[in-house]
Amino acid sequence: MKKFLVKIALFFIAVAIIDFIFGKCCDYMYEHSQSGDTRKINYAVQECTADVLVMGSSRANHHYNPQILSDSLGLSVYNLGIDGSGVILMDGFYQLISQRYVPKLIIYELTPSFDFEKNVADANNSRYLSQLKPYYRNDCLKQLFDDVDSRERIKLYSGFYRYNTSFLNLVRFYFSGSEVTGDGYSPLDGVMTNWSSFKVPQQFQIDSLKILYLHKFIQDCKNNGTKLVFAVSPRYGATSSVEYQPGFKVCEEEGCLVLDFFCDTSFVSTVEYYKDSYHLNSQGADAYTKVLTNKLKTIIK
Numbered sequence: 001m002k003k004f005l006v007k008i009a010l011f012f013i014a015v016a017i018i019d020f021i022f023g024k025c026c027d028y029m030y031e032h033s034q035s036g037d038t039r040k041i042n043y044a045v046q047e048c049t050a051d052v053l054v055m056g057s058s059r060a061n062h063h064y065n066p067q068i069l070s071d072s073l074g075l076s077v078y079n080l081g082i083d084g085s086g087v088i089l090m091d092g093f094y095q096l097i098s099q100r101y102v103p104k105l106i107i108y109e110l111t112p113s114f115d116f117e118k119n120v121a122d123a124n125n126s127r128y129l130s131q132l133k134p135y136y137r138n139d140c141l142k143q144l145f146d147d148v149d150s151r152e153r154i155k156l157y158s159g160f161y162r163y164n165t166s167f168l169n170l171v172r173f174y175f176s177g178s179e180v181t182g183d184g185y186s187p188l189d190g191v192m193t194n195w196s197s198f199k200v201p202q203q204f205q206i207d208s209l210k211i212l213y214l215h216k217f218i219q220d221c222k223n224n225g226t227k228l229v230f231a232v233s234p235r236y237g238a239t240s241s242v243e244y245q246p247g248f249k250v251c252e253e254e255g256c257l258v259l260d261f262f263c264d265t266s267f268v269s270t271v272e273y274y275k276d277s278y279h280l281n282s283q284g285a286d287a288y289t290k291v292l293t294n295k296l297k298t299i300i301k
Contacts, residue, residue, distance in 0.1 A: 031134075037082055037083075037131070040080070040082070040184055041080075041082070041093070041131060043184075044078065044080045044093065044097060044184070045093065045096045045097055045100075045135070046100075048078050048080075048097070049076070049101055050075075050076040050077055050078035050103065051075035051076045051077070051103065051104045051105065052066075052069060052070075052073065052075050052076065052077040052078070052103065052104065052105045052106070052107065053077075053078055053079075053080050053097075053103045053105075053106050053107070054066065054069075054077065054078070054079040054080060054081055054106075054107045054108075054109070054184075055080050055081060055090045055093070055094075055106055055107070055108050055109070056081050056085070056090065056108050056109030056110070056111060056114075056115075057081065057082070057083065057084060057085050057086065057109065057111040057114050058081065058082075058083040058084065058279065059081070059109045059111055059233055059278070059279065060079070060080075060081025060082075060107075060108070060109035061079065061081030061082060061083055061185075061186050062081070062186055062187065062188050062275075062279050062280065062285060063081075063109065063233040063279070063280050063284075063285045063288055063289070064079055064081065064107065064109070064185065064233075064285065064289055064292075065185055065187070065282075065285055065286055065289040066078060066079050066183035066184065066185050067183065067185075068286060068289040068290055068293060069107075069289060069292075069293055069296075070183075072290075072293040072294075072296075072297065073293065073296060073297065073300060075104065075105070077183060078183055078184050079183055079184035079185040079186075080093060080184055081109065081184075081186075082131065084114070085114060085128065085131070086111065086113075086114030086115050086128060086210065087108075087114070087115045087116075087210060087213045087214050087217050088125055088128040088144070088148065088209070088210065088213045089128040089129075089131055089132065090108070090217065091144065091213050091216055091217040091220060092128075092129075092131075092132045092135075092141055092144050093132075094106075094217065094220055094221070094226075095138075095140040095141060095144070095220065096135055096138060096140065096141070098220070098224050098226075099138075099140060102224045102225060102226055103226050104226065104227065105226065105227045105228075105229065105300070106221060106226055106227070106228050106229070107229050107231055107292075107296075108217075108228060108229070108230050108231065109230075109231055109232070109233060110230050110231070110232050110244060110247050110251075110258070112204070112243045112244060112246075112247065114210075115210055115214060115247055116206060116207060116210045116211050116214055116246050116247045116250070117204050117205065117206060117207055117210070117243075117246075118204075118205040118206065118207045119207070122207070124148065124149065125148050125207070125209055125210070126148055126149050126152070128148065129144075129145065129148055129149070129152060132144070132145075133156055136152075136153055136156040144213075147209065147212070147213075148209070187281070187282035187285060188275040188279055188280070188281045188282060188285075189275070189281060189282060190275055190281060191271065191272055191274065191275070191281060192236070192271065192274045192275060192276045192277065195236060195237070195274075195276065195277040196277065198235065198236070198237035198238050198239060198277070201242070201243045204243060206246055211246070211250060214247065214250050215250060215253075215254065218250075218251075218254040218256055219254075222254075228256055229256075229257050229258075229259060229296065229299065230247075230251050230256055230257065230258045230259070231258070231259045231260075231261070231292060232244060232258070232259070232260045232261060232262045233261055233262070233280065233288055233292075234261050234262060234263075234264050234266075234267035234268055234273075234280065234284075234288060235262055235263075235268070235277065235278055236267075236268060236269075236271070236273075236274045236276075236277040236278075237268055237269070237277065238262050238263045238268050239263060239268075240263065241260055241262040241263055244260070244262065248260075257299065259292060259295055259296075261288065261291065261292070264291075266287075266291070267280075267284065267287070267288065270284070272284070273287060273288075
């Protein structure tokens, strides 16, 4: 019996050692990734000093050309938009970034399904923590992890748990030969050929945690002196922005400016501007960024 217990103990010790080594190796690869979202996030959190940050989901990632913004505003710009992300993740990024420096302006692309609506894919919103797992030791993220899942920070001490869903991408990004540089922008090429007609959503449920973090993100920017402007870029065929009203209401309560181009007639029927009905291609993004910049100029002045 004693030998059996010793074997069990040695087994768990071996697993713990392997888990520790695996975690350390993954931490190293994460910190030295050469491409992908990993490199983009690392740069934003650890190196970026841009005056202006673009934040939000894929519509932020693909719709805002930092070069056009920078040339017009006379400010440095970095695009931190991440596909499939929302305000919970973006507030975490802002917490990390503002420990090192404070951006002058944030342009935030508001997206209902990621910023204030319940989303079937989100479950309990824990997926927004995946990009923050490597930074779990930072005290500024403690409340965020607790709000989403109070058990998460304990589980994150395991290297296997931290990287169980991202290991393959991590290896790919680490060994990629093309180092990511520049302004974080990811333009889309091509013109859509198939699309469905735009339908105004009939009903949607509000996610109380996302609403909480939308308020919190605004307050965090105010407390640090970062000017925050919310924007809604065009969608093909859009006739109503009613789905955005809960988000607009939060912005109104907090005294935040919203620049709404969702149904802008200059864009909604121009097929050549779209990669798909929800995303502008590079031509459309350039045209939209120029229109947005003209508005921002007067705001900044």
